[in-house]
Structure formats: structure tokens, C-alpha cells
Amino acid sequence: MPDSDIILEGKNLNKSYVDKGKKLQALKDVSFFLKNGEILGIVGESGSGKSTLLRHVSCLEKPDSGNLYYKGTEYTGKSPAFAGAFLQMIFQDAQMSFDPRMKMKKAVVEATKGCGHEKLSRILEAVGLDESLLEKKAGSMSGGQCQRMSIARALCSDAGILLCDEATSALDVTTQAQVVALLQQLREKEGVSIIFVSHDIALVSMLCDRIMVMKNGECVEEGETGKVLGNPQHEYTKELLDNLIE
Structure with missing residues (x-):
């Protein structure tokens, strides 16, 4: 894949917090990339680091270490307003x-x-x-x-990039399907690139070109959606799929 196809990239992102005197590692050496016109799905249970990653990508938080790039230019540590020129967040509770x-x-x-x-x-x-x-x-x-x-x-x-943080989870099934269809349409007609964070693997499988599986702040598996879900390599991915079947 040519580097010119990559519109957004994170390399070796780390973030920890201190809660009641205990250090919690929210992101552990996380790397990712998003290609132009692509929909990347990020899945995992609550607390896996999905939303934390988006907050760093949008500059709402600054990583302890690691780097963020937009079209090859680093923007780590910039303001949310700076990042807002090329990406926008879509939150779970839009209202x-x-x-x-x-x-x-x-x-x-x-x-x-x-x-x-x-x-x-x-x-x-x-x-x-x-x-x-x-x-x-x-x-x-x-x-x-x-x-x-x-x-x-x-x-x-x-903004050419949308960051969707559980953007459909608060909607009923019919409205959820309409929003997903809209995102697909925007990608096809407007060339928008999307990072779609969700705990719903079935939804991600329908929408996303590639998938990234997170657990305890780490990316444990990543690849084309069909390949990852059709032949998962990590035990956690297999567990998520087993829960879906049940």
C-alpha cells in the first residue's frame, strides 16, 4: 500500500492515568492508519481504549508518548481547533x-x-x-x-475525516441502519474517510473495510474486516465473535 494513500496515522501511542494512587495504562503502544476514503472499525469491550484513542486523535488529549500524522505531517500536541480543520467527532449522544x-x-x-x-x-x-x-x-x-x-x-x-464514537448505539435499529447507510453514501459520494468505534461487531462487519480489535488499551489484531472476522488469530477476537453468536 503506497504511503500516499494514508491520510491519518498514529504511531506507538501511550497514555496512562493515575486513579486513587494506581497507574492505569489506557493506551499501550497503539499504532494505526486510515487510508483516504476508507472506513476503519475499532471494536472492543468498554474500557478497551477505543474512545481514549479517538480523544487523542482529535487532540482532546495529548499522549504521553507517540506521534500523530495527517497526510504525513505531524500534529501531535496541537489544539483541538487545529485538528478540527481536517477531522470532526460524531458523538454517541448527538442531542x-x-x-x-x-x-x-x-x-x-x-x-x-x-x-x-x-x-x-x-x-x-x-x-x-x-x-x-x-x-x-x-x-x-x-x-x-x-x-x-x-x-x-x-x-x-x-473536514475530510469523521470520527464516530459509538455514533449509532443510542439509536433504534431502524434509525441505526439509516445512519450506517448515510455514512456509506458519504464515503462513496463525498470521499469522506471514517473511523467508526463500536462495541457492535455485526455492525462493523457490514460497514468497515478494515477492523482493529482493542483490549486493555492494546491493539491485539488488525486487518481487512473479512479476513479478521473470518479467520481471527487472537483469542480475544475469537471470544468477541463467540459472544456474538451466542
């Missing part, structure tokens, strides 16, 4: 990510430092939302509508 006092139009435009009407209209159409929702506040919208608006807000920023 909570909006100011409840603010109408959607203001929330989206302010968060992206200005988004023209023509561009906003095109993006709303792409995510399947009517422009009338711009006059509503988060509390009067459904979970699926809020999640779509959250994705629209990210796209308005011109």
Missing part, C-alpha cells in the same frame, strides 16, 4: 452535543465558523434532512435527526 437554547442553523453555522446557505442546503440534502429543521432546537428533534444534523455540522467544516 447533548448541541446547545439546547440554540436553533440548529445557528448551532451549525457557529460551530463551523460560517457555512454558506448553498453549501448548507447541499449537505442537508446529502444527509436526508429538510431545511425546516434548521429552525428547530435539539430538544424538539428525534435522536436520528440530531445524529444526522451532527454529521451535517461536521461536513460543513470541510
Whole structure:
């Protein structure tokens, strides 16, 4: 694979915290890469380090050691605003990510430092939302509508990378399927690259090109989704698949 295909990369990331005098290793020498136009799935149980990794990728936290690169240029230790120019987070509870006092139009435009009407209209159409929702506040919208608006807000920023942290886990099955279809469509039509964090292996198997399995802050297995899930090499991956079958 040519290095030019890699849009985002992390090398040997480590992070530890101290809790009640005890050192907890949240990330242990984690490395990953994301190719242009690719969807990378990260799976593992709660506490495996999935969300911690995304917080470091988005510069919400700084690693104790290791490096982050965007298109080959290091950005380790930069501000969240710096990283926000090329990547955006989509959170589990989209409704909570909006100011409840603010109408959607203001929330989206302010968060992206200005988004023209023509561009906003095109993006709303792409995510399947009517422009009338711009006059509503988060509390009067459904979970699926809020999640779509959250994705629209990210796209308005011109970020080419979406970081989805359990972005569908709070949605009902029907809405979940709609959001997954939307992410696939955005990858195909807009060329968006996505890191999709989830505890749901079945969902990841349908959506993602490659998969990364995390346990206790470590990446224990990584590769093309079909190969990893069809012939898992690590016992933990086998255990996750066994639980899925049960």
C-alpha cells in the first residue's frame, strides 16, 4: 500500500492515568492508519481504549508518548481547533452535543465558523434532512435527526475525516441502519474517510473495510474486516465473535 494513500496515522501511542494512587495504562503502544476514503472499525469491550484513542486523535488529549500524522505531517500536541480543520467527532449522544437554547442553523453555522446557505442546503440534502429543521432546537428533534444534523455540522467544516464514537448505539435499529447507510453514501459520494468505534461487531462487519480489535488499551489484531472476522488469530477476537453468536 503506497504511503500516499494514508491520510491519518498514529504511531506507538501511550497514555496512562493515575486513579486513587494506581497507574492505569489506557493506551499501550497503539499504532494505526486510515487510508483516504476508507472506513476503519475499532471494536472492543468498554474500557478497551477505543474512545481514549479517538480523544487523542482529535487532540482532546495529548499522549504521553507517540506521534500523530495527517497526510504525513505531524500534529501531535496541537489544539483541538487545529485538528478540527481536517477531522470532526460524531458523538454517541448527538442531542447533548448541541446547545439546547440554540436553533440548529445557528448551532451549525457557529460551530463551523460560517457555512454558506448553498453549501448548507447541499449537505442537508446529502444527509436526508429538510431545511425546516434548521429552525428547530435539539430538544424538539428525534435522536436520528440530531445524529444526522451532527454529521451535517461536521461536513460543513470541510473536514475530510469523521470520527464516530459509538455514533449509532443510542439509536433504534431502524434509525441505526439509516445512519450506517448515510455514512456509506458519504464515503462513496463525498470521499469522506471514517473511523467508526463500536462495541457492535455485526455492525462493523457490514460497514468497515478494515477492523482493529482493542483490549486493555492494546491493539491485539488488525486487518481487512473479512479476513479478521473470518479467520481471527487472537483469542480475544475469537471470544468477541463467540459472544456474538451466542
